[in-house]
Amino acid sequence: MPISDYRLARRDFVAGLALFAAAAPSLAQAAQTSHKQATSPRHLLLREVSQLVIPRSTTPGAGEVGVGAFVLLGLAHGLAGSHGALPKTLPEGVAAHVGADGRLDYVGWLKAALDQAAGAPFMAQPPARRHAVLAALDAQAFDPKAGWHPWKAIKKLILTGYYTSEVGGSKELNYVHVPGRFDPDLPLKPSDRAYSSDWTGVDFG
Amino acid sequence: MDFDAIVVGSGISGGWAAKELAEAGLKVLMIERGREINHQQDYATEWKMPWDMPFRGEGDSDLYDAEYAVQKRNRHFTEFTQPHFVNDAQNPYQTGEGTDFTWFRSYQLGGRSLTWGRQCYRWSDYDFMANARDGHGTDWPIRYADLAPWYDKVESFIGVSGAKEGLKQLPDGQFQPPMALNVVEQHVREAIAKRWPERCVTIGRTANLTEAKPDEARNACQNRSICARGCSFGAYFSTQSSTLPAAMKTGNLTVITDAVVEKLAYDPATRRVTAVHYLDTKTRTRKQASARLVFLNAGAFNSVHILLNSAQAGMENGLANGSGVLGTHIMDHANTLAAAAIMPGFEMHTTFGNRPTGVVLARYRNMDVMDGVGHTRGFSFQGGALQSTWTQGNRMAGIGADYKETLRRPGPWRMVLASFADCVPRASNRLTLDRTKTDPNGLPQLKIDFAFGKEELAALAQAKAEASEMLTAAGGKVLFGSDRPGAGGAAIHEMGGARMGHDPASSVLNKWSQAHEVANLFVTDGAQMSSSACQNPSLTYMALTARAAHAAVSMLREGKI
Structure with missing residues (x-):
């Protein structure tokens, strides 16, 4: 392929992106669709928890862009180490959710942990209370003395689901598939957004 | 014939x-x-975005455990590059007792x-x-x-793009113009050279074009750094x-x-x-x-x-x-992560683009003076400086608006140095045919x-200590370092x-x-x-x-x- 064709290919690609953006449903529509699909209690819980971790700001939150469903998919396929061997000592309340196959039911555990912490069904709590209950669980899991904790895998899947979604990856953060150049030193302004397409940063940051 | x-x-x-x-x-x-x-x-997968992929680029862990148990240990193996690696279940090999060898x-x-x-x-x-x-x-x-x-x-x-440095141990070649060191790497190069004039940090010499080769229909590198998916620009x-x-x-x-x-x-x-x-x-x-x-x-x-x-x-x-x-x-x-450090002082600096190479710190031991501790050969480092992005959130406590805002911004700078030590040739490290087990063909x-021996372990120990010393001298705060080699084949x-x-x-x-x-x-x-x-x-x-x-x-x- 001669070089002129390469340029053409790249132009086509950029034009294609614009078309794709134009054809994509509005964010509100997308949110509505994913909301309709997410009707099982497990979906609803993960949608809500995702939204609490990454809420709506100038861009939609994680629950709104279908991250709850991604977390379920990830847990079903062992992502974030969720089908790996469990440590010998488990945090309180976890053992009850380990199945005969030795695998932890992460969602079952999460529901029980949140309900217990709320002292009543978590999903029936007012928004501020849900936030407080989840924030407390998160703080507990990330306590430097805590060690292994199942919330870390769920949170990792929420972050992955969000920042690799089109909204999280390219609206909340920047996404550039073909940078075309490398600038080794630019001033960083407080308003600058990070790049979800900085693969080295994603891998090693 | x-x-x-x-x-x-x-x-x-x-x-x-x-x-x-x-x-x-x-x-x-x-x-x-x-x-x-x-x-x-x-x-x-060259033009796929993460959101185009069923598992967002992470891949199906259960499938990888079952069929790509070795290849998945390669850090270049992802959902995007999986088509360019073998299926281990279909391409089995045996290892001797005590051998951990990842054959990629x-x-x-x-x-x-x-x-x-x-x-x-x-x-x-x-x-x-x-x-x-x-x-x-x-x-x-x-x-x-x-x-x-x-x-x-x-x-x-x-x-090959690269910088001429006049090093006897890493001879210069026929290079295209070098890719640039980023601001932190440039600082580290200077700080190390100031204290140890014989230690040279230079940009990786990489088979990525910085100048097109039109006669061969090859374009210059676009700084995507997704090479292993295949590159239609022909840039590597x-x-x-x-x-x-x-x-x-x-x-x-x-x-x-x-x-x-x-x-x-x-x-x-x-x-x-x-x-x-x-x-x-x-x-x-x-x-x-x-x-x-x-x-x-x-x-x-x-x-x-x-x-x-x-x-x-x-x-x-x-x-x-x-x-x-x-x-x-x-x-x-023998290869490991010798040191990783936070590099303060560059909070107001960033970069644009994904340079498809890191840096190299050329060998400096056991050249004209035998100054290796417990080993007679060389080690060198490869690595680079990078800025954290959203994955830093995996390690951070927090939920809600402030947490989202933190992850919206580029994170702290880090510098990593991975050590590569010369591997002594030994008769006991060998390949044979297993006459009892056949492959699907x-x-x-x-x-x-x-197995690695005492020479490689000694080299990695010296590399770890010196990597930490060098990053500290460059103002870094060392977070982690290792002198334990990865599995054989990991390099x-x-x-x-x-x-x-x-x-x-x-x-x-x-x-x-x-x-x-x-x-x-x-x-x-x-x-x-x-x-x-x-x-x-x-x-x-x-x-x-x-x-x-x-x-x-x-x-x-x-x-x-």
Whole structure:
């Protein structure tokens, strides 16, 4: 392929992106669709928890862009180490959710942990209370003395689901598939957004 | 004869063999065990965004556990690059007791040239004289001067960008303009040079073009750094982007894919290889082809496999193995993350674009003064400085608006230095054929026995201490460091097994990469290596291949083969 064709290919690609953006449903529509699909209690819980971790700001939150469903998919396929061997000592309340196959039911555990912490069904709590209950669980899991904790895998899947979604990856953060150049030193302004397409940063940051 | 030459394998060295032999006017057959992958049109994931992928680029962990149990341990293996790696369940191998060896493989047209790390470093006489100097292994029958013109030729053709530094241990080459050090790396380079003038941090010398090569339809690098998916710009060297089109242009090359070479037929009367036997995996039929010359470029371990599996009456230990050293003295660089540090002071700086290379900190021990602690060879570092992005959230407490806002901004700068230590050649590190276990093609599985020794462990210990010292001197706060090597094979520089040497009694190949015992057989991939150096080896394989091809053509014309 001669070089002129390469340029053409790249132009086509950029034009294609614009078309794709134009054809994509509005964010509100997308949110509505994913909301309709997410009707099982497990979906609803993960949608809500995702939204609490990454809420709506100038861009939609994680629950709104279908991250709850991604977390379920990830847990079903062992992502974030969720089908790996469990440590010998488990945090309180976890053992009850380990199945005969030795695998932890992460969602079952999460529901029980949140309900217990709320002292009543978590999903029936007012928004501020849900936030407080989840924030407390998160703080507990990330306590430097805590060690292994199942919330870390769920949170990792929420972050992955969000920042690799089109909204999280390219609206909340920047996404550039073909940078075309490398600038080794630019001033960083407080308003600058990070790049979800900085693969080295994603891998090693 | 069906062909003048047969090249087994289409990867980094096979592509070079095919190109050089075809350009010399020989009719060449290239046999590739894997599927066909056409440049540009078959790079299936190149234009995919994470949200286009079923598992967002992470891949299906359960599937990887079941079928890619080894390949998944390669950090370049992702949902995007999975099509460029083998399925381990279908391509089994055995390891000896106590051996942890990750054999990373890419069975396809182009082989690992599609997935390689692209780092191109010349070896120096510190490397070619290493065995003679400390007595490990056998002396190389060549020196730097023998290879220098071939390095020139290879670098000019494949396109290597890099900075000239005038280092004896890392000789300069025919470079395209270098990629830039980022602001933190530039600072680290200066801080280290100030305190240790003999230690040089330089930009990686990488087979990514900084200037287009229009005559070869190759564009300059677009700074995407997703090379292993395949690059339609042809901006990094691969068989597909570079050597294959050149070889095809001669009209002398025939390529067959989906053809697993089983063995070479040998005639003891003429002392020549007479045919290459292969299995057509699409039709499940056994076929053969003949040629005056055979080049083995199947990848170090698979070239050895073919030779071991070509045993016949009178040569029960394999073809070209009168010495008995075939399969022995395999190596891989001992490799680990020597240091990772937070680099404060650059909070107001950032970069744009994804540079497809890191930096290298050239070897500085055991050169003119033997100053290694517990080891006699070299180590070097590769790494770079980077800014954290959203994945830092995996380690952070917090939920809600403030947490989201934190992850919206570029995070702190980090600098990492990964150590690569020279691997001493040892007879006990070896390949054999497992006669009790076969692969799905009915071939005996390769068995790998491998362990690092006290020399590599000592080198990594010194590397860890000094990496930490250097990053601290550059203002870094060291978070982590290791001196425990990854599994064998983790550096993806597995080599040796058919070593070059002066003496037919203790080596497989002569100084032309030609079997001492079989005049028309050349092995020019990693199998030929007599020592490992601490640099990435692919550039040296290419230079040795071009050199061997020219020698073979001369011998053919002079009637010596």
